[in-house]
Amino acid sequence: xxxxxxxxxxxxxxxxxxxxxxxxxxxxxxxxxxxxxxxxxxxxxxxx
Amino acid sequence: xxxxxxxxxxxxxxxxxxxxxxxxxxxxxxxxxxxxxxxxxxxxxxxxxxxxxxxxxxxxxxxxxxxxxxxxxxxxxxxxxxxxxxxxxxxxxxxxxxxxxxxxxxxxxxxxxxxxxxxxxxxxxxxxxxxxxxxxxxxxxxxxxxxxxxxxxxxxxxxxxxxxxxxxxxxxxxxxxxxxxxxxxxxxxxxxxxxxxxxxxxxxxxxxxxxxxxxxxxxxxxxxxxxxxxxxxxxxxxxxxxxxxxxxxxxxxxxxxxxxxxxxxxxxxxxxxxxxxxxxxxxxxxxxxxxxxxxxxxxxxxxxxxxxxxxxxxxxxxxxxxxxxxxxxxxxxxxxxxxxxxxxxxxxxxxxxxxxxxxxxxxxxxxxxxxxxxxxxxxxxxxxxxxxxxxxxxxxxxxxxxxxxxxxxxxxxxxxxxxxxxxxxxxxxxxxxxxxxxxxxxxxxxxxxxxxxxxxxxxxxxxxxxxxxxx
Numbered sequence: 001x002x003x004x005x006x007x008x009x010x011x012x013x014x015x016x017x018x019x020x021x022x023x024x025x026x027x028x029x030x031x032x033x034x035x036x037x038x039x040x041x042x043x044x045x046x047x048x
Numbered sequence: 049x050x051x052x053x054x055x056x057x058x059x060x061x062x063x064x065x066x067x068x069x070x071x072x073x074x075x076x077x078x079x080x081x082x083x084x085x086x087x088x089x090x091x092x093x094x095x096x097x098x099x100x101x102x103x104x105x106x107x108x109x110x111x112x113x114x115x116x117x118x119x120x121x122x123x124x125x126x127x128x129x130x131x132x133x134x135x136x137x138x139x140x141x142x143x144x145x146x147x148x149x150x151x152x153x154x155x156x157x158x159x160x161x162x163x164x165x166x167x168x169x170x171x172x173x174x175x176x177x178x179x180x181x182x183x184x185x186x187x188x189x190x191x192x193x194x195x196x197x198x199x200x201x202x203x204x205x206x207x208x209x210x211x212x213x214x215x216x217x218x219x220x221x222x223x224x225x226x227x228x229x230x231x232x233x234x235x236x237x238x239x240x241x242x243x244x245x246x247x248x249x250x251x252x253x254x255x256x257x258x259x260x261x262x263x264x265x266x267x268x269x270x271x272x273x274x275x276x277x278x279x280x281x282x283x284x285x286x287x288x289x290x291x292x293x294x295x296x297x298x299x300x301x302x303x304x305x306x307x308x309x310x311x312x313x314x315x316x317x318x319x320x321x322x323x324x325x326x327x328x329x330x331x332x333x334x335x336x337x338x339x340x341x342x343x344x345x346x347x348x349x350x351x352x353x354x355x356x357x358x359x360x361x362x363x364x365x366x367x368x369x370x371x372x373x374x375x376x377x378x379x380x381x382x383x384x385x386x387x388x389x390x391x392x393x394x395x396x397x398x399x400x401x402x403x404x405x406x407x408x409x410x411x412x413x414x415x416x417x418x419x420x421x422x423x424x425x426x427x428x429x430x431x432x433x434x435x436x437x438x439x440x441x442x443x444x445x446x447x448x449x450x451x452x453x454x455x456x457x458x459x460x461x462x463x464x465x466x467x468x469x470x471x472x473x474x475x476x477x478x479x480x481x482x483x484x485x486x487x488x489x490x491x492x493x494x495x496x497x498x499x500x501x502x503x504x505x506x507x508x509x510x511x512x513x514x515x516x517x518x519x
Contacts (some may be wrong), residue, residue: 001247002243008213011179015170016169017135019166020132020135023132024133024140027140029112031108031111032080033110033111037052039072
């Protein structure tokens with residue numbers, strides 16, 4: 001049986017056009033490649 | 049694939065030929081990203097948009113510079129009605145690769161058409177407003193808003209799902225089912241949609257949920273399910289219908305029902321109609337008969353009237369023609385007078401014409417006053433001569449015992465001359481000798497009365513006594 005209140009909580013307001021700019025700026029674009037590069041960069045000074 | 053360190057193009061080795069950095073793991077990350085992209089592309093091609101989003105986001109987590117994945121993700125968002133999310137991805141994509149990027153076209157498609165952009169914005173605002181109504185427990189208003197949203201953007205999956213949820217809450221299962229089907233057409237494998245669908249279908253067909261163990265196989269294998277408008281049609285296949293006896297039985301039952309309907313419903317009505325028709329015809333015939341009867345009566349009356357008129361006219365005609373003797377008498381008198389005027393001595397002819405004036409007993413002859421006057425005047429002139437004429441003939445017949453001839457002449461003689469006692473006496477004797485004693489007695493009595501003291505009277509008394517003695 002579906003609980004209306006519980007299901008309703010899963011619905012969130014959609015971004016409006018005015019909010020798009022802020023959302024784009026706040027977007028975290030870090031990916032695995034970036035993490036790998038950081039890890040490699042971090043490991044290099046330790047080796048040295 | 050380029051080196052993350054120096055930007056050289058990588059070879060098949062696990063190290064960069066330019067800077068020598070180890071790129072083995074980096075390559076694997078890129079491969080994983082591509083793999084997820086391919087997976088996302090496959091899912092998007094079969095409209096598993098939710099699954100495609102997951103795969104493409106995973107691809108971008110591995111490699112944010114996977115422009116194809118990002119552009120595809122934007123497309124998937126746009127298809128699901130998440131326009132702003134799509135725009136975000138395309139803008140990011142454009143920033144990561146400013147040239148030769150199809151994201152430019154996508155962004156231009158939306159931003160250049162200002163009215164479309166406004167409409168999109170309004171759609172999102174209304175959706176958010178509807179969601180707010182839901183939080184405020186104003187579900188009717190939320191439904192209205194969501195319907196407006198979907199009229200602007202029919203592919204907005206979240207709006208469909210929220211509307212379906214509202215219908216589920218108010219137990220409008222059919223409407224909820226309709227919305228969820230639209231969702232599934234846009235995004236086939238959306239988890240929320242599938243979950244709601246399961247709930248709705250369970251409510252629409254509850255007996256299948258109770259007998260799930262037995263019927264599940266039936267539904268999965270032996271039925272054809274399809275949507276016909278607002279109804280779900282479930283048609284079992286491979287269902288062997290019992291033929292033979294059942295068909296005959298059904299046919300028989302149908303026949304009996306049909307006959308019963310005809311007998312109780314159709315036949316009485318037809319009989320009634322026939323009766324009404326017959327009654328109307330009977331009425332018409334009766335009216336015609338009455339009219340003809342009236343005509344016949346009228347004609348009979350006319351016939352009777354004409355018959356009476358005919359009889360009256362015949363009587364009048366007869367009176368004019370003299371069948372009662374009046375006209376014959378008038379002619380006789382005229383002829384007698386005419387003969388006398390021509391030859392007064394021709395007494396025989398005159399007597400003959402005068403005999404026509406004589407009427408028999410019982411004749412009802414009507415004579416006019418003029419006729420009576422003429423006759424009386426004429427008899428004054430000819431009576432004595434007529435009396436003598438008839439006496440001579442009568443006496444001669446008496447003497448020759450021709451009593452049949454004597455009687456009428458002697459009667460005429462006495463009539464024209466009532467002083468002639470001899471004629472009367474001989475008349476009585478003639479009656480006596482012919483056996484007519486009654487008449488003889490009458491005549492004798494008249495002789496005695498009219499001529500008393502004469503020999504004729506004495507002889508009459510004698511003969512009268514004889515007759516009485518004989519009786």
